[in-house]
Amino acid sequence: MLEHRTISLAEQVFDRLETDILSGKYAHGEVLTELKLVSDLGVSRTPIREALRRLEQEHIIEISQKGIIVIGVSKKDLKDILEIRIRIEGLAAAEAAKNITDEQLEELREAVELQEFYVPKHDADRINGMDSKFHQLIYRFSGSTALFDALMPLHKKVLKYRKASVENEIRSAYSSQEHRAIFEAIAAHDAPLAEQRMRDHIANAKAYIEEREGV
Amino acid sequence: MLEHRTISLAEQVFDRLETDILSGKYAHGEVLTELKLVSDLGVSRTPIREALRRLEQEHIIEISQKGIIVIGVSKKDLKDILEIRIRIEGLAAAEAAKNITDEQLEELREAVELQEFYVPKHDADRINGMDSKFHQLIYRFSGSTALFDALMPLHKKVLKYRKASVENEIRSAYSSQEHRAIFEAIAAHDAPLAEQRMRDHIANAKAYIEEREGV
DNA sequence: TGGTGTATAATTGTATACATAAAAACAAGG
DNA sequence: CCTTGTTTTTATGTATACAATTATACACCA
Numbered sequence: 201m202l203e204h205r206t207i208s209l210a211e212q213v214f215d216r217l218e219t220d221i222l223s224g225k226y227a228h229g230e231v232l233t234e235l236k237l238v239s240d241l242g243v244s245r246t247p248i249r250e251a252l253r254r255l256e257q258e259h260i261i262e263i264s265q266k267g268i269i270v271i272g273v274s275k276k277d278l279k280d281i282l283e284i285r286i287r288i289e290g291l292a293a294a295e296a297a298k299n300i301t302d303e304q305l306e307e308l309r310e311a312v313e314l315q316e317f318y319v320p321k322h323d324a325d326r327i328n329g330m331d332s333k334f335h336q337l338i339y340r341f342s343g344s345t346a347l348f349d350a351l352m353p354l355h356k357k358v359l360k361y362r363k364a365s366v367e368n369e370i371r372s373a374y375s376s377q378e379h380r381a382i383f384e385a386i387a388a389h390d391a392p393l394a395e396q397r398m399r400d401h402i403a404n405a406k407a408y409i410e411e412r413e414g415v
Numbered sequence: 416m417l418e419h420r421t422i423s424l425a426e427q428v429f430d431r432l433e434t435d436i437l438s439g440k441y442a443h444g445e446v447l448t449e450l451k452l453v454s455d456l457g458v459s460r461t462p463i464r465e466a467l468r469r470l471e472q473e474h475i476i477e478i479s480q481k482g483i484i485v486i487g488v489s490k491k492d493l494k495d496i497l498e499i500r501i502r503i504e505g506l507a508a509a510e511a512a513k514n515i516t517d518e519q520l521e522e523l524r525e526a527v528e529l530q531e532f533y534v535p536k537h538d539a540d541r542i543n544g545m546d547s548k549f550h551q552l553i554y555r556f557s558g559s560t561a562l563f564d565a566l567m568p569l570h571k572k573v574l575k576y577r578k579a580s581v582e583n584e585i586r587s588a589y590s591s592q593e594h595r596a597i598f599e600a601i602a603a604h605d606a607p608l609a610e611q612r613m614r615d616h617i618a619n620a621k622a623y624i625e626e627r628e629g630v
Numbered sequence: 631t632g633g634t635g636t637a638t639a640a641t642t643g644t645a646t647a648c649a650t651a652a653a654a655a656c657a658a659g660g
Numbered sequence: 661c662c663t664t665g666t667t668t669t670t671a672t673g674t675a676t677a678c679a680a681t682t683a684t685a686c687a688c689c690a
Contacts (some may be wrong), residue, residue, distance in 0.1 A: 204663045206651095208673065210468070233641065244675040246461070249642090250468045253425070257469050259560055265641060273614035287502045345474055346495035348570075350565050358560075421681095423643065448671065459645040464672090480652045480671060 210247035213237075214254055217287075221260050221272055222359045232268040258353055273357045275415050281354045282406035286399055289335075292351060293382060293398035294391040295342035304341050305387055311337060312376075312383045319376045327376075328366045332359075334379050338398075361409050371408050378404065425462035428452075429469055430519055435493075436475050436487055437574045447483040473568055488572045490630050496569045497621035507566060508597060508613035509606040510557035520602055521555050526552060527591075529597045534591045542591075545583045547574075549594050553601075553613075576624050586623050593619065 211383050217237075220226055252268060255261045262269045273281075300308070315330035335355055339348045366372050378401040385394035434450075435441055452463050465484060477484045479618045488496075497629055515523070530545035576630045578588050593616040600609035 210673080235641080245642095246674055246676090250465055253465045254468055254472050256470060259564055263642075267641065276559075278559055278587055280559040283506065284503055284561055287506065288499055291498065291502065344491075344495040346492055346499055346569065349474055350499055350569070354561065354565070416681080460672095461644055461646090478672080482671065514641080 209243045210249065210250040211280065213241060213243060213247050214251035216241070217251055217255060218258075218260070219276070219359075221255070221270055222356055223363075224272070224360045226272070227272040228270060228272045228274070229332035230270040231266060232270065234268070237268075256302055261358075273360065275413055278358065278413065279410065279415055281357055282402065282409065285351065285354055286323055286406065287400045288347065289338075289402050290353060290395035290399035292338050292342040292344070292347045293386060295344055295347065296338045297386045297389050297391040297394040299343040300341045300386060300389075304337075308334070308337050308341070308383055308386065312379050315376050315379060319372055322369065324363070324367050327372060330361055331362065331366060331379070334383075338382075358409075361413065362405075364412060365405065368408075368412075375401075375405065423462065424458045424459055425465040428456060428458060428462050429466035431456070432466055432470060433473075433475070433571070434574075436470070436579075437571055439487070439575045441485040441487070443485060443487045443489070445485040446481060447485065449483070452483075460559065475572075488575065491627055493573065493576055493628070494625065494630055496572055496625065497617065500566065500569055500617045501621065503562065504566060504617050505554075505555040505610035505614035507553050507559070507562045508601060509610035510544075510559055510562065511553045512601045512604050512606040512609040514558040515556045515601060515604075519552075523549070523552050523598055527594050530591050530594060534587055537584065539578065539582045542587060543578055546577065546581060546590065546594070573624075576628065577620075579627060580620065580623055583623075583627075586593075590616075590620065616627065 226232070228268065234245050234248055234252070238245055252261065252263060256263050260271050260273065262271055311330050311334045315327060315334065318326040318330065332355070336352065339351045339355070342348065365375070378397065380403060382394060382397045385397050441447070448465055449460050449467070453460055456463065467476065467478060469479050475486050475488065477486055526545050526549045530542060530549065533541040533545060547570070551567065551597075554566045557563065580590070593612070597609060597612045597616060600612050
């Protein structure tokens with residue numbers, strides 16, 4: 201396992217396993233063992249176990265005597281997650297509109313504009329990356345740890361399904377425009393407008409994803 | 416550390432530390448070390464570290480080279496948490512109204528009635544216990560893992576502040592009545608009514624707590 | 631053939647030894 | 661007296677050895 205800066209092996213293992221599970225690299229029901237992960241990742245059981253405990257807490261794996269069972273995110277989960285995000289992600293945008301600094305605003309602007317840059321190029325991975333970054337920055341700039349902690353795991357769990365959205369040119373273009381509109385409301389420090397636009401944005405994403413996934 | 420049934424030491428350590436931190440037993444800013452916990456709890460560093468990782472993920476501790484810094488729940492956190500719960504806990508009640516089974520309904524009824532039993536006796540600990548149980552059962556009976564995962568940590572983090580509410584006779588009696596009303600709506604499988612009553616209940620609790628805490 | 635008990639193997643659970651990095655103590659020099 | 665460089669201590673990070681539990685394979689018997 202390469203790259204060992206200041207970030208601990210336990211953290212790296214967590215990030216990697218979380219991404220692999222949420223991206224669908226491991227299938228639902230697949231059984232892993234700590235020993236298999238030891239040989240795959242090239243680290244000892246200690247950091248692996250610490251990562252597994254956190255993944256278990258997020259309910260994307262289950263640990264039993266048989267091994268580590270991959271759970272992932274079901275379509276029912278997806279439905280529930282988007283329903284929750286419709287109700288609280290607007291709050292994050294509203295709080296960000298109230299609290300954001302000029303410097304943070306520039307960081308947010310960059311995410312919006314890079315996404316706009318990649319959309320006509322159909323670079324799905326980078327679009328997805330900027331899309332994620334936009335939402336996560338808003339969680340952070342809301343200034344609420346509670347909102348951040350509630351929204352971040354929900355957002356990460358949509359990864360696999362968001363990827364598909366981004367590959368659709370029409371939805372991808374609309375989504376980028378919606379981000380721009382939310383950004384403008386936040387930049388104007390108009391909390392109610394930011395809240396409404398974010399709520400609509402999640403509702404649109406939900407409608408698209410659910411139609412696509414057939415739920 | 417006594418009692419080692421089927422539940423692992425790591426889990427026991429997590430529960431104990433979480434309760435101690437959220438109840439205010441450890442003060443904000445207090446610094447612990449793994450070694451201190453080893454001697455206090457009588458278990459090795461391994462299960463302690465696994466518990467600490469989970470507590471760190473919940474943002475109620477921070478781990479640094481200086482040791483383990485207790486963070487806990489600030490009044491700002493409390494405000495943010497209740498604002499979130501107002502927006503999504505009604506959804507949990509609505510889903511429970513749709514999905515609850517007769518057997519689960521009886522379990523919920525028991526929590527309501529035991530709370531009603533303890534209120535006139537001013538048994539704060541047991542009232543608090545039944546109050547918590549009522550909400551947590553609804554999270555479970557909502558049938559949504561996402562709602563459960565979002566709401567459970569928020570609910571647990573109010574522990575310290577809820578305790579004070581429960582010691583007030585007037586608020587405690589109202590709260591118990593509100594639980595009864597929510598229960599009746601769920602028992603009637605009236606999702607919109609359950610949602611509205613739960614939202615009002617959280618809003619009332621928020622108003623009381625915030626007035627009391629002076630935020 | 632089916633079930634049951636037992637032996638075996640495989641897995642997680644826990645403790646501990648060692649590595650590493652940062653903080654703290656301290657001494658020297660300006 | 662303050663600053664700075666060095667040493668020492670103290671903390672977490674990681675690997676590994678050992679324990680305990682559970683799943684599995686298999687032989688035996690009804």
